[in-house]
Amino acid sequence: MMDPSPKPPETLMRAIARDLRPVAPSPGPLQLALRMGPLALLISSLILVAIGTRHDLATLGPLLAWGASAAQFVLAIALVWIAAHESTPSARLPRPLLYSTAIAASLLVLFVTLLTFSTSPASQPVLRVPPRVNEMLRISPWIMGFGCGIGSTVAGGILVLFFSWVFRNSLATRPTVAGALYGAGAGLAINAGWRIACPVSTPWHALGAHGSAILATVVLGALIGRCLGNRGSHAVS
Amino acid sequence: MIRYQGGSLQAFEEIYARLAPGVRRYLWHLTGSEIADDLLQEAFLQMHRSRAAYNPQYPVRPWVFGLARNVFLMNRRAARRWSQVHESREDLPDFPVLPEADRLGSQDEIRRSLANVDPGQAEALLLHHEWGFSFEEIAGMLGISAAAARARASRGMADLRVALNSLQRGRA
Numbered sequence: 001m002m003d004p005s006p007k008p009p010e011t012l013m014r015a016i017a018r019d020l021r022p023v024a025p026s027p028g029p030l031q032l033a034l035r036m037g038p039l040a041l042l043i044s045s046l047i048l049v050a051i052g053t054r055h056d057l058a059t060l061g062p063l064l065a066w067g068a069s070a071a072q073f074v075l076a077i078a079l080v081w082i083a084a085h086e087s088t089p090s091a092r093l094p095r096p097l098l099y100s101t102a103i104a105a106s107l108l109v110l111f112v113t114l115l116t117f118s119t120s121p122a123s124q125p126v127l128r129v130p131p132r133v134n135e136m137l138r139i140s141p142w143i144m145g146f147g148c149g150i151g152s153t154v155a156g157g158i159l160v161l162f163f164s165w166v167f168r169n170s171l172a173t174r175p176t177v178a179g180a181l182y183g184a185g186a187g188l189a190i191n192a193g194w195r196i197a198c199p200v201s202t203p204w205h206a207l208g209a210h211g212s213a214i215l216a217t218v219v220l221g222a223l224i225g226r227c228l229g230n231r232g233s234h235a236v237s
Numbered sequence: 238m239i240r241y242q243g244g245s246l247q248a249f250e251e252i253y254a255r256l257a258p259g260v261r262r263y264l265w266h267l268t269g270s271e272i273a274d275d276l277l278q279e280a281f282l283q284m285h286r287s288r289a290a291y292n293p294q295y296p297v298r299p300w301v302f303g304l305a306r307n308v309f310l311m312n313r314r315a316a317r318r319w320s321q322v323h324e325s326r327e328d329l330p331d332f333p334v335l336p337e338a339d340r341l342g343s344q345d346e347i348r349r350s351l352a353n354v355d356p357g358q359a360e361a362l363l364l365h366h367e368w369g370f371s372f373e374e375i376a377g378m379l380g381i382s383a384a385a386a387r388a389r390a391s392r393g394m395a396d397l398r399v400a401l402n403s404l405q406r407g408r409a
Contacts, residue, residue: 008253012278013246016285022244023289089303090295092380169290171283171307173380229311 029084029091032166036080039162040073040186043155044193051197059120068112069192075105076189080163083181087170098181105188109214112195113206122201144200145209152187152194152213159186160217164224172225179225180218187214238297242288253281256298259368260305266363267309276312280305295377299370303378350400358393365390 008016027035057065082101085093137144163182172178191210198210241248260280264273284304291300351359361379364370365386370378375386 006254006257008250008257008281009278012281013250015282016249017246019285020244020246023242025239025242026290026292028292028294086380088290088292088295088300088377089307090299090374090377092303092377094376094382094385095380096382169287171287171290171304173303173307173310229314 029081029088032084033077033081036159036163036166036185037073037077040076040159040189043159044073044190047151047155047190047193048197053196054122054199056120056122056199056201057196060116061119064112064116064119065196068116069196072108072112072188072192072195075101075108076185076187076192079105079181079185079188083163083178083185084167084170086174086178086181087167087172089171089173092173098177102181102184105184109188109191109211110207113201113203113210116195116206117201117203120201122199141200141205145205148194148198148200148205148209149213149216152190152210153216155194156183156187156190156213156217157220159189160221160224163221164228168228172229175225175229176222177225179228180222182225183218183221184214186221187217190217238288238291239293242291249285252297252301256301257281259298260301263302263363263368264305264309266360267306272312276305276308279312280308283308296374299374299378302364302368302370306378346401346404347397350397350404353400354393354396358389358396361386361389362393362397366394 026032054060054065078101082093082098085091086098160183163186164179167178167182170178191214194210194213195206198206200206238248238252241252257277261273261277264276264280267273268276280301284301287304291297351363354362357379361375364375364378365372372383372386372390375381375390376383379386381389
């Protein structure tokens with residue numbers, strides 16, 4: 001028969017007593033996700049300020065320019081919200097919801113890319129830079145693709161690192177999946193701002209450079225999640 | 238839990254006294270070996286490390302059980318002894334027995350039959366019938382919908398009945 005009110009073992013009590021500093025309760029997943037919003041918005045805005053808005057905003061119209069980006073941003077916050085749920089042991093969401101949101105995010109990026117191209121098939125880089133730089137980018141479009149890809153990945157990477165720091169103590173059952181979701185959220189949030197700045201609409205550029213950057217942040221998030229998960233496993237073993 | 242987050246050692250002891258027996262039996266169910274006792278201490282240590290991650294809007298019990306499940310899965314990943322864990326299921330001295338299933342057979346028969354039920358279904362079945370979690374709480378712990386949790390528990394009970402019948406027929 002088991003002791004009706006068991007006492008914690010001495011070793012456990014000693015470990016607990018060593019660190020009993022008061023801690024603030026964690027906010028809920030939605031509040032956590034919304035708190036990530038301002039930083040994501042700040043980084044996206046900095047990109048817009050640095051590069052400037054694309055020259056064909058009037059052709060695209062407010063709905064396709066700002067509305068599509070706002071939709072991507074909202075979906076990015078939704079992904080972070082799902083990741084925050086996945087990181088809470090008793091509040092995980094059903095897998096179908098998780099997968100359908102990831103598929104919805106991919107389809108949204110694809111749809112917005114194709115709609116943007118069909119509305120304004122801008123293929124020439126027109127940036128606020130000296131004309132000879134624009135000419136160089138026109139002759140060698142891969143430089144533009146490389147710049148967008150690296151720039152988006154670095155900006156997304158900063159967000160992923162921030163997310164990882166905020167959620168470093170969480171106990172996700174599937175840390176790689178949770179990390180990938182944070183990465184997807186970060187990549188999508190950055191893409192929401194970057195697509196308003198990038199002057200090239202061609203699908204190969206938008207999907208090849210910007211899409212690769214989103215994938216890179218997903219992979220980075222998954223790797224960080226896996227590392228944090230392994231750290232937990234080592235602590236257990 | 239809020240008092241514990243505020244730094245009360247006594248609050249921790251109260252949480253341990255209330256939850257440890259159930260968590261221990263749950264870990265016994267998951268591991269089927271004496272490693273459950275080590276994992277129990279590890280689960281409470283993880284709870285302490287992650288106490289800042291607890292949000293008062295959620296009930297404490299499912300959170301701690303979910304955390305214990307994570308500790309078990311992390312341990313399984315680290316040790317990579319999944320097959321060994323299942324091999325030792327036959328020797329469970331403290332394996333939980335469903336109160337609802339009590340009338341269906343002896344405790345030993347139920348234990349043996351539960352080992353033949355799909356692990357996912359057995360887990361949902363035990364979480365609901367043995368530890369009294371609602372299907373919504375089970376859904377949050379397992380990452381499935383409440384309907385799926387209900388279906389797993391229901392299928393588990395049906396499979397348990399079948400396993401019990403065949404065991405009893407075999408003995409007769």
